[in-house]
Amino acid sequence: MNKTQSKSHDSISDFEKRIMSPMRRGRFLKYLGASTAVSAIIVSGCDDDDDAPSMNASAVDLGSGDIGILNYAYLLEQLEAAFYEMAVSTPYSGISAAETSILTDIRDHEKAHRDFFKAALGSSAITTVEFDFSSIDFNSRASVLGTAKVFEDLGVSAYNGAGKLLVKGEYLLLAGKIVSVEARHASAIRDLLNPFTADYAGDDVIAVANGLDLAKSPAEVLSAAGSFVKNTVNFDKLPS
Amino acid sequence: MNLLKIISDIGKVDPEVYEKLSSRRAMFKHLSGNGVKLAAAAVPFLFGAALNKAYAQSSAVPDILNYALTLEYLEDEFYRSGLDAAGLIPENRRMIFQQISKHESAHVAFLKSVLMQLSATPVSKPEFDFTAGGKFADVFTNYQTFLALSQAFEDTGVRAYKGRAGELLGNATVLTAALQIHSVEARHASMVRRLRAEKGWITGNSNSGLPAAIYAGEDNVMQGGASITGLGYSAAAATEAFDEPLTPDEVLAIAGGFIVA
Numbered sequence: 001m002n003k004t005q006s007k008s009h010d011s012i013s014d015f016e017k018r019i020m021s022p023m024r025r026g027r028f029l030k031y032l033g034a035s036t037a038v039s040a041i042i043v044s045g046c047d048d049d050d051d052a053p054s055m056n057a058s059a060v061d062l063g064s065g066d067i068g069i070l071n072y073a074y075l076l077e078q079l080e081a082a083f084y085e086m087a088v089s090t091p092y093s094g095i096s097a098a099e100t101s102i103l104t105d106i107r108d109h110e111k112a113h114r115d116f117f118k119a120a121l122g123s124s125a126i127t128t129v130e131f132d133f134s135s136i137d138f139n140s141r142a143s144v145l146g147t148a149k150v151f152e153d154l155g156v157s158a159y160n161g162a163g164k165l166l167v168k169g170e171y172l173l174l175a176g177k178i179v180s181v182e183a184r185h186a187s188a189i190r191d192l193l194n195p196f197t198a199d200y201a202g203d204d205v206i207a208v209a210n211g212l213d214l215a216k217s218p219a220e221v222l223s224a225a226g227s228f229v230k231n232t233v234n235f236d237k238l239p240s
Numbered sequence: 241m242n243l244l245k246i247i248s249d250i251g252k253v254d255p256e257v258y259e260k261l262s263s264r265r266a267m268f269k270h271l272s273g274n275g276v277k278l279a280a281a282a283v284p285f286l287f288g289a290a291l292n293k294a295y296a297q298s299s300a301v302p303d304i305l306n307y308a309l310t311l312e313y314l315e316d317e318f319y320r321s322g323l324d325a326a327g328l329i330p331e332n333r334r335m336i337f338q339q340i341s342k343h344e345s346a347h348v349a350f351l352k353s354v355l356m357q358l359s360a361t362p363v364s365k366p367e368f369d370f371t372a373g374g375k376f377a378d379v380f381t382n383y384q385t386f387l388a389l390s391q392a393f394e395d396t397g398v399r400a401y402k403g404r405a406g407e408l409l410g411n412a413t414v415l416t417a418a419l420q421i422h423s424v425e426a427r428h429a430s431m432v433r434r435l436r437a438e439k440g441w442i443t444g445n446s447n448s449g450l451p452a453a454i455y456a457g458e459d460n461v462m463q464g465g466a467s468i469t470g471l472g473y474s475a476a477a478a479t480e481a482f483d484e485p486l487t488p489d490e491v492l493a494i495a496g497g498f499i500v501a
Contacts (some may be wrong), residue, residue, distance in 0.1 A: 105477070108474075112477055116466060130426065144243070156423050160419045161416070163415055163416060172409060180398050180422060180483040184441045185430075187342070188412035188434060188440040196332060198338070207346075210346050211421065212417060213427075215419065215420055
């Protein structure tokens, strides 16, 4: 394994980064199952985060197969919808009419996505998830639009990464219909933050070498979204 | 750990042994993994070797890649020509189009390289006429015409990729790459639409002066058997929230007018 030592640094530091943010026990279990090489770090991180999960929010199990992936999408759409509902109902100071219009449109799209998944999943749908937005200053333009940018880019990367995990073409098409709308949102939000530059499709998200957008695994996405979700989320059974 | 073991093996095993060690699906997962930094030179090699084995017999994947390549050729040449046309794009908007142009060039190169790794032949670049036989005669002298066609190509590109994603199910690597291009086109589309004082998203089948075929079907409110308007949303929100696909025939009907040969 000598050869692996230097190359594995990147992986280890990624794990460390995840551990720096609040995580849920279900996620630790997932990582423990995936890797013994980094288990020591994870276990030591566990102690710091033992009290992170809310005592009130129920545990959420995304399930397996295509249903699991749809529930994963439903969870992310719930997150986005709840965020934009707050952003629109408590607008930041100095918000422009154009910004209100864009945020209101996006709120409606995310709510429509959320309600669509709930309807499509029927009795297989996860519960309504509870969110902790205490890290966001809803009175601050930079905080709201900065968070919107993170959520939209994350949503794009999540759908891009989840496509290959689906079995049914019908579900893949539905995911495709939604992901391009998330990408449209990301572009608009990024342009509000840094108008008329290259940032709407910036080099931080689109690889310069091949022009490809981000694609992330459920584990990566959920650890990034984890600090906003009160419920313990178990995604152990998702396809990978 | 599986993943670390595989990295350690890359230097010492050939791709055949490599594939025996790891299922193809698992390997692709590792290749796209966030924390995994494979030696840059190893990636295309492994990518091509595995793709070849699995898909050399099937023409569906090369066909789709060549379809995508044709659209990317069109976009690439369109933006190059636009950026080369003196006085067309206002100075304070050039950065936006330089970024699009950079992506379309990268997509062309990427799709060609994937095709060659599949031992398939990339189609040659067609000859384009961006005036579409004179219909858009001022495309490279009138910024508004240029913007309109840019919107047309980006929104059509989004719909075209979406329309063929299902055929790539079962080829995780190519499917993911196609999705990763698809969302870049959508980011472009949103920006260009907003430069035209349109919303970044598509409301109903409104075509803002462009050929109606480009937005035909975007007024659909039924998704997966559920009516989105029935869930309490306006037709505007319901159609904006979901982008619709186009079939190759529909795309050809739109793009064909710009292809001379």
